[in-house]
Amino acid sequence: MAAVPPSAFLQGAPMATQPEGWGELPCDLIRRIVENYLSCGIDRRRLSWINRHWGETIRDMKLPELPWMFLPSTSTPMFFEPVTRCLHKIWLPAALKSGMLCGSSGPWIFISLGYPERQFILYNLCNGEKRGRIDLPVTILNKEGMIHNVWVEMAALSRPPSTAEYTVAAVVRIGESLVHTIATWESNEDHWTEIGTVEDGVFDMLFYQGSFHFLTSSEDLIRLVPEGLSFRMESYHVKFRSSKPIDDYYEAQETGYILRRYLVESTAGHLLFAVKCTHGSRKTFDIKLLRLSVDDAGQARWAHYKNTMDEMIYLGQASSVSCVSQGEPTIHFLDDRMVKSEAEADHYYRRDMGGLQPHVLQVGWYGYRTPNEESRFSYRAPDDIGATDVPTPVWCKPQSGGSTTD
Template structure:
């Protein structure tokens, strides 16, 4: 009688630990390490033991109510992202380190901060209150539509603050943990908000005139919140021109990014059927208390890359990842987004100008389909792509 064949061990179990360690050294992307650990028990144990330096380079979330996915800049690969149905159909409004995103479950209401890694959820109000000395307005709450949300820290942590760019009777509103009913809004403080960033203990708000207003918490007592407002006296750069003087077919976007302890303003000029123009300025503080400032233009980005997106821009050192060339600017298409789409459920939003730009003043080159970033992307849930840090 033929001898019974002994069961063969899976090939993955036969790899020596030294080889597994070498493989893991090249897997700096968190998603790649998760897939590695899912192969078998031996690989899972190796991934658990291996102490690799974790790179916090964001993923690019590509929203979809049916099959959401994400793009890893480490590998250039796009993978499926398995999310609850309610999250898949939501509109993304912001992100924060540690797996957090801000979203609107019902496009223009039902706001919350959700951790896509752990499933934790922090509800956010969908009404705002405007501080007033008149008693008639003291308890009045107004409807609001949030464009973007920026957090000061982990949304679930005590004392976390958030700033929202809103469309309502006001343009900016603030929230802190414990405020369950409403946001605190400030009427007419900043017109035409371009971007918001939390920087050195305060929310810095950039306008289309390239001025900056800083909001810092003044009084925090229970569920109440009072913000102090400081305007930076910024000297206009020599070649500054207001947006109203641009041709109608041109679009200008401005972003705030923190890099190496400095505050950067990135200008992106879009001309139809022409190459994209990017300019980078660093805030130079002067005067007593740093209340006076100017924008100083940079010629290069040595050792750095920038990822641009309203409310989710980031700067990273190339030493954190050898896959990204220094000086690259990765940008999303958030210049043509119409908030009216968020008010009509079932609408789609098309991004038609995403890519990567090699920034040097002597040689500006815009590249598409490099590192896997799609040039065009259509979302059926009326949500823009967004940078996400797991």
């Protein structure tokens, strides 16, 4: 937006009511600027940081806060707003730029670093280094009472760290082991606490309706249940496995397909399971959505999920979210293929990022394939976003209002 002097909005106003500068503009003019010129949530956020007056005025507008995509990079980390297709640079401490992203909750992201020393950090993208950094342990106390080094694969928060008694749960690897272990951490502890191992591996995790949930490679669910001062794992054997037919179909057709599985809470409060199919070197072309259904006998199954409202779903490991939108139902997805660039060593493509809109094909939301490009869109040209040396992006969702404190 081109710079416009305050006087341009105030022609004809009495001199006594004219503000001295941008910082004291009347609330109605601030609202007009935001509504008419700033469709990007990132631009609105930055404008709310001008001062308390601007922040309170913009917060009172109760504008929808859609998720942002955080694109990591050792050189230029960026925010991307998928609805308006806006791309913004973001400042990040140099020591954190090379870290792998392991999940997010609101504006908080989990960053795992292996060089020059192993670190695991919870970082607030809106508050920055001084008020938004929590260093988490890199060791675990196992069930035998021994302490070992860990590598965190993914993590999730129970509630914002600004509140009391929050918990972090994570999927970790202990020492040189490749086995996934579920662990938890409380703010007064020096180590992670081992809860149990998952031999067949974990695809995704989500804090849902007061409990941490984990999706295993067999598409069963594990839920953490409080027990004394710790937790125990409660397994749900899900009778109907949605992606087994998908596995069989693609294996029979051609090799090179990548299946990604995610957990996400719908806007109506359902626990959803998403299966995304991508050709290794091409584009995502198939997404299926199902919801967890438990009958009176306690038998769980994945049932077809039929979207009945204008819902936008954003899929990413340990960072999936859903929002109500006034636009068309859309499934947004990240490029998590880990496909290496042929032109740049140790870089990964970010070409498969965009959305699928099932209404275009006029078929069920819960399962459809995209045989043409009309139902699929890319966010930007690949050259605009480029390859990166730090995979993979995550979604983050800042809170409304001025400077974020959660």
